[in-house]
Amino acid sequence: MPGLSVWSVEGVGEVVPGDDLADLIARALDRAGETLADGDVLVVASKIVSKAEGRLVPAEDREDAITAEAVRVVASRPRRDGGATRIVETRHGFVMAAAGVDASNVPAGHVLLLPVDPDGSARTLAAGLRGSSGARIGVIVTDTFGRPWRQGQTDLAIGAAHVRVVADHRGGHDAHGRPMTASVTALVDEIAAAADLVKGKAGGLPVAVVRGLDVVTDEAGPGVASLVRGAESDMFRLGSDEAFAAGHAAGLRMAQELGERPVGEHAPETRP
Amino acid sequence: MPGLSVWSVEGVGEVVPGDDLADLIARALDRAGETLADGDVLVVASKIVSKAEGRLVPAEDREDAITAEAVRVVASRPRRDGGATRIVETRHGFVMAAAGVDASNVPAGHVLLLPVDPDGSARTLAAGLRGSSGARIGVIVTDTFGRPWRQGQTDLAIGAAHVRVVADHRGGHDAHGRPMTASVTALVDEIAAAADLVKGKAGGLPVAVVRGLDVVTDEAGPGVASLVRGAESDMFRLGSDEAFAAGHAAGLRMAQELGERPVGEHAPETRP
Numbered sequence: 001m002p003g004l005s006v007w008s009v010e011g012v013g014e015v016v017p018g019d020d021l022a023d024l025i026a027r028a029l030d031r032a033g034e035t036l037a038d039g040d041v042l043v044v045a046s047k048i049v050s051k052a053e054g055r056l057v058p059a060e061d062r063e064d065a066i067t068a069e070a071v072r073v074v075a076s077r078p079r080r081d082g083g084a085t086r087i088v089e090t091r092h093g094f095v096m097a098a099a100g101v102d103a104s105n106v107p108a109g110h111v112l113l114l115p116v117d118p119d120g121s122a123r124t125l126a127a128g129l130r131g132s133s134g135a136r137i138g139v140i141v142t143d144t145f146g147r148p149w150r151q152g153q154t155d156l157a158i159g160a161a162h163v164r165v166v167a168d169h170r171g172g173h174d175a176h177g178r179p180m181t182a183s184v185t186a187l188v189d190e191i192a193a194a195a196d197l198v199k200g201k202a203g204g205l206p207v208a209v210v211r212g213l214d215v216v217t218d219e220a221g222p223g224v225a226s227l228v229r230g231a232e233s234d235m236f237r238l239g240s241d242e243a244f245a246a247g248h249a250a251g252l253r254m255a256q257e258l259g260e261r262p263v264g265e266h267a268p269e270t271r272p
Numbered sequence: 273m274p275g276l277s278v279w280s281v282e283g284v285g286e287v288v289p290g291d292d293l294a295d296l297i298a299r300a301l302d303r304a305g306e307t308l309a310d311g312d313v314l315v316v317a318s319k320i321v322s323k324a325e326g327r328l329v330p331a332e333d334r335e336d337a338i339t340a341e342a343v344r345v346v347a348s349r350p351r352r353d354g355g356a357t358r359i360v361e362t363r364h365g366f367v368m369a370a371a372g373v374d375a376s377n378v379p380a381g382h383v384l385l386l387p388v389d390p391d392g393s394a395r396t397l398a399a400g401l402r403g404s405s406g407a408r409i410g411v412i413v414t415d416t417f418g419r420p421w422r423q424g425q426t427d428l429a430i431g432a433a434h435v436r437v438v439a440d441h442r443g444g445h446d447a448h449g450r451p452m453t454a455s456v457t458a459l460v461d462e463i464a465a466a467a468d469l470v471k472g473k474a475g476g477l478p479v480a481v482v483r484g485l486d487v488v489t490d491e492a493g494p495g496v497a498s499l500v501r502g503a504e505s506d507m508f509r510l511g512s513d514e515a516f517a518a519g520h521a522a523g524l525r526m527a528q529e530l531g532e533r534p535v536g537e538h539a540p541e542t543r544p
Contacts, residue, residue: 003277003278003279003280003470004277004278004279004466004469004470005275005276005277005278006275006276006277006278006466007275007276008275075507075508077507087507094421095420095421147419147458148367148420148501148506148507148508149366149367149500149501149506149508150428150458150461150499150500150501151438151456151458151498151499151500151501152437152438152456152457152458152459152461152499153456153457153458154457154458154461154462154465155462156422165424166423166424183425184423184424184425185424185425185426185468186419186422186423186424186425186426187424187469189422189424189426189465190426190427190465190466190468190469191469193426193461193462193465193466194276194462194465194466194469196457196462197276197459197462197463197466197485198275198276198484212470213469226423227422227423227424228421228422228423229420229421229422229423234420234421234512235347235349235359235420235511235512235513236347236420236421236508236511236512237512238512238515238516239507239508239515240506240507240508240509240510240512240515241507241515242515243510243511243512243513243514243515243516243519244510244515244516244518244519245519246516246519247515247517247518247519247520247521247522247523248519248520248522248523248526249519249523250516250519250523251519251520251521251522251523251524251525251526251527252523252524252526252527253523254520254523254524255523255524255527255528255531256527
């Protein structure tokens with residue numbers, strides 16, 4: 001019965017810029033009478049990492065903040081409220097709605113941005129918690145992502161340190177001796193999802209402990225940056241409408257260049 | 273400390289067509305000395321559901337089987353081995369690589385197709401396990417999915433019965449009284465991911481128990497079918513290349529149609 005346990009850490013409390021988050025978590029664990037053990041993974045919502053790192057910034061307009069955080073718009077759709085839902089690529093290479101810019105649970109006139117370097121944040125947290133606990137732990141920083149094709153959101157890892165990022169079964173064989181397909185499991189994302197089940201959204205429980213997995217490593221490791229898919233293997237680099245529009249424009253251009261009559265000068269005269 | 277435990281059920285053994293899967297699982301639990309409790313969620317890999325339901329079919333060619341299972345090709349890319357990676361929409365509305373057609377862990381010359389009605393499979397399993405255990409349990413049937421934009425696969429739910437599919441926080445407010453964003457959690461998918469962490473891929477542990485969540489319902493519920501995103505809200509209905517190509521063709525057509533309009537005496541002549 002190889003099993004895992006997941007529970008949330010109560011009493012981390014409100015986090016403000018400059019807080020030593022590892023220390024806050026260690027003290028919350030202490031107060032709860034909990035001791036970290038070798039192999040534990042601490043799963044921490046990016047929200048409190050961002051707050052500790054001073055990523056709560058004044059912003060009149062969330063949309064402007066999203067624009068500033070995005071390096072590329074992947075897809076955009078008008079919303080009923082007159083705005084637009086924008087799926088963008090962040091500086092980290094994550095593709096997500098609104099660049100992870102959060103306007104809930106923050107003071108009016110402010111937005112919360114993602115950590116600048118979530119893998120680095122995870123390394124700092126892991127170093128602090130390893131120091132105070134003496135335990136060989138790993139850290140995952142998470143955020144909430146929507147999905148194409150499926151309703152609802154799930155938590156994914158945006159930063160990781162001292163945790164095996166994937167379980168790579170490639171080259172392995174099944175019970176019939178045939179090569180395994182579908183064989184690279186995104187461990188950190190499955191751990192992030194498991195932790196979200198106990199963290200709760202409105203409940204303000206931003207830290208969870210996952211115990212019972214064999215995923216903690218001595219090295220800090222490549223982090224979640226290693227999960228980002230490069231453009232060359234990205235079959236959904238643009239939204240369908242955006243790619244169609246780009247293709248349409250290219251088709252018109254091609255027709256023009258092929259020596260067809262210049263497009264646009266053929267607009268029929270509707271006035272006498 | 274609201275927490276959950278997840279463990280795999282050993283000894284389910286090889287599954288063959290016509291097996292009563294609920295009975296196989298109940299007996300494996302018995303042998304392991306485990307008792308299901310109210311609120312437990314049984315997470316079952318689609319592979320053994322398909323096998324019990326006779327979805328192991330002879331197929332000379334996996335590619336033909338994929339074509340037969342797909343209702344629509346979403347995106348396609350040539351593979352190094354000369355074939356093509358095809359992301360397709362299945363009859364259920366799932367968008368996934370290879371239509372979930374599995375050629376690993378099956379006899380040569382055969383492929384394993386997804387269950388015809390995974391929510392129905394989950395209902396049947398739940399009824400059987402509720403009957404034998406007397407416990408108020410829920411069932412999730414899972415499969416492994418790749419993701420756009422991120423490397424690696426995670427397990428998602430493809431069928432569910434007697435489990436709350438989502439936790440809907442919409443209309444809720446944060447600690448500052450502001451409306452929550454990102455507020456519909458895909459519970460069944462997060463549970464599927466958590467279960468995968470203990471099930472293992474090559475290890476042949478296709479059943480897990482998740483205990484400690486408040487998600488089991490009296491009604492069978494809407495199932496995973498309710499998570500499928502409709503075309504109208506799908507911003508990634510086609511792969512970028514496919515949408516670009518469709519747009520390109522439409523652009524050329526438009527240029528042609530414009531060019532075929534009767535040319536008036538004032539239309540500029542571009543050719544001598």
